[in-house]
Amino acid sequence: MGHKMNTQRPEYVRIPSAITLVSGETARTHLNRLLTSNISNDQLLSRRHSVICDLNGRITSYQLHADLGEQILLVHGDSVSENLRNNLTTGVTWNENVNVSIGDGAIHRILVYGEGAENVIIKLGVNINHLNSANWVEYNDSMISVIDADDGTPIYELLVPTRELSDLIMNLEGFGVIEGKKDTAIALQSSKGILDSSINLSGNNPLHLGLTEIVDLKKGCYPGQEIHARMESRDAIKKTLSSFRSNSQLSIGRHKTSNGLGVQVISSDQFTQEWINLIVHPRDLTLDPAINIQIDNEKISCHLV
Amino acid sequence: MAIIDGAGFSLPIANVSERVDVSIDVSDAARAAVKSAIGDQMDTHVLIISAKAGGCSGYLYDMVITERPNESGFQVIDVDGVTILIHDDDSSLLNGLKLDFKDSLMGGGFHMDNPNADRACGCGQSFG
Numbered sequence: 533m534g535h536k537m538n539t540q541r542p543e544y545v546r547i548p549s550a551i552t553l554v555s556g557e558t559a560r561t562h563l564n565r566l567l568t569s570n571i572s573n574d575q576l577l578s579r580r581h582s583v584i585c586d587l588n589g590r591i592t593s594y595q596l597h598a599d600l601g602e603q604i605l606l607v608h609g610d611s612v613s614e615n616l617r618n619n620l621t622t623g624v625t626w627n628e629n630v631n632v633s634i635g636d637g638a639i640h641r642i643l644v645y646g647e648g649a650e651n652v653i654i655k656l657g658v659n660i661n662h663l664n665s666a667n668w669v670e671y672n673d674s675m676i677s678v679i680d681a682d683d684g685t686p687i688y689e690l691l692v693p694t695r696e697l698s699d700l701i702m703n704l705e706g707f708g709v710i711e712g713k714k715d716t717a718i719a720l721q722s723s724k725g726i727l728d729s730s731i732n733l734s735g736n737n738p739l740h741l742g743l744t745e746i747v748d749l750k751k752g753c754y755p756g757q758e759i760h761a762r763m764e765s766r767d768a769i770k771k772t773l774s775s776f777r778s779n780s781q782l783s784i785g786r787h788k789t790s791n792g793l794g795v796q797v798i799s800s801d802q803f804t805q806e807w808i809n810l811i812v813h814p815r816d817l818t819l820d821p822a823i824n825i826q827i828d829n830e831k832i833s834c835h836l837v
Numbered sequence: 838m839a840i841i842d843g844a845g846f847s848l849p850i851a852n853v854s855e856r857v858d859v860s861i862d863v864s865d866a867a868r869a870a871v872k873s874a875i876g877d878q879m880d881t882h883v884l885i886i887s888a889k890a891g892g893c894s895g896y897l898y899d900m901v902i903t904e905r906p907n908e909s910g911f912q913v914i915d916v917d918g919v920t921i922l923i924h925d926d927d928s929s930l931l932n933g934l935k936l937d938f939k940d941s942l943m944g945g946g947f948h949m950d951n952p953n954a955d956r957a958c959g960c961g962q963s964f965g
Binding site for chain 2: 552553562565566586587600603619621622623624626627631632633635638639670672673674691693753754755756757758
């Protein structure tokens with residue numbers, strides 16, 4: 533990754549998110565059979581991202597987990613709600629106990645980022661030394677974590693019940709935090725190679741998105757596992773995901789580069805005067821840090837972040 | 838956890854299961870194999886067939902011989918004295934199932950042919 537990106541002052545943004553709560557004695561076992569990753573050993577307050585795939589190994593939902601012990605809170609984009617909930621509510625056998633509840637609008641996802649964000653979180657009364665991206669920490673009735681603080685530009689993530697939302701925003705604004713744009717928060721994550729949980733990854737193979745750490749080929753069967761195992765064993769993972777910057781927005785979808793290579797734009801979000809784009813491309817393209825993408829009749833230059 | 842507790846915090850349940858009247862076909866070999874497995878407990882034990890989420894193709898077959906449970910929510914199918922139960926929640930996935938049994942050292946055991954499956958995985962235990 534190149535230079536660090538950050539806003540000049542702390543900002544907060546509410547990322548529109550759908551919420552699904554999976555509960556019941558066998559909820560973890562049931563969910564674990566569907567995910568590409570192994571959550572059987574996750575602890576209370578674990579934080580992770582996961583995907584569920586179809587039998588062709590393509591993603592049907594991408595979600596962020598907040599492990600509440602006997603309940604697992606899943607935060608995801610609204611566009612995958614139906615797929616995710618259908619997957620979760622079918623295939624529960626007669627002797628299992630799994631409940632799937634809809635929490636849309638009851639819990640909100642807030643990101644706090646930018647220069648001085650760390651001080652704001654301290655002023656809220658949170659011990660930032662307790663924060664890491666693999667866990668949530670309880671903060672009043674909310675939960676807080678941090679996304680990639682390693683490069684000195686942490687993004688704080690909060691899950692906030694509706695009853696606490698206005699107080700939290702009042703506190704943040706009282707500490708000088710201004711409301712930012714969703715694009716900025718997504719672009720900051722994209723520049724670090726992080727896929728925000730609100731991005732729609734449906735139809736993509738997780739191995740082509742570089743999500744190898746959430747595809748566990750040793751956990752046993754899950755939907756799509758045969759495809760992923762074959763790709764891995766035959767060295768057939770020919771694509772990967774990288775972050776590119778450009779001077780104009782790229783439309784989401786499949787495009788060609790000027791030399792005829794197929795690429796796919798997953799997201800394109802504005803940060804100040806440029807756009808940060810997540811693009812799936814042939815793996816060997818990373819040898820060349822610049823590509824020209826043809827959209828309609830226009831060539832748009834993109835450079836690796 | 839406090840985030841999902843509190844006064845008035847009640848979330849609607851998502852449920853998409855569809856109930857259909859189940860009909861299944863059990864071969865003579867499969868019936869004999871189930872009878873043999875149940876043994877002299879035919880009056881008290883039943884075979885429950887269900888579809889469990891997971892496996893390479895989306896769902897896994899699950900067969901269990903167990904003491905007759907509370908039949909509420911189950912569809913009861915009698916096959917020559919063998920009682921087979923299929924839960925309403927699994928009915929749309931298992932309707933039309935053909936159950937066979939092959940007595941061979943290689944690839945032996947129960948085999949399912951499911952008209953609701955677009956695809957099955959290599960081992961035949963998962964369908965989708």
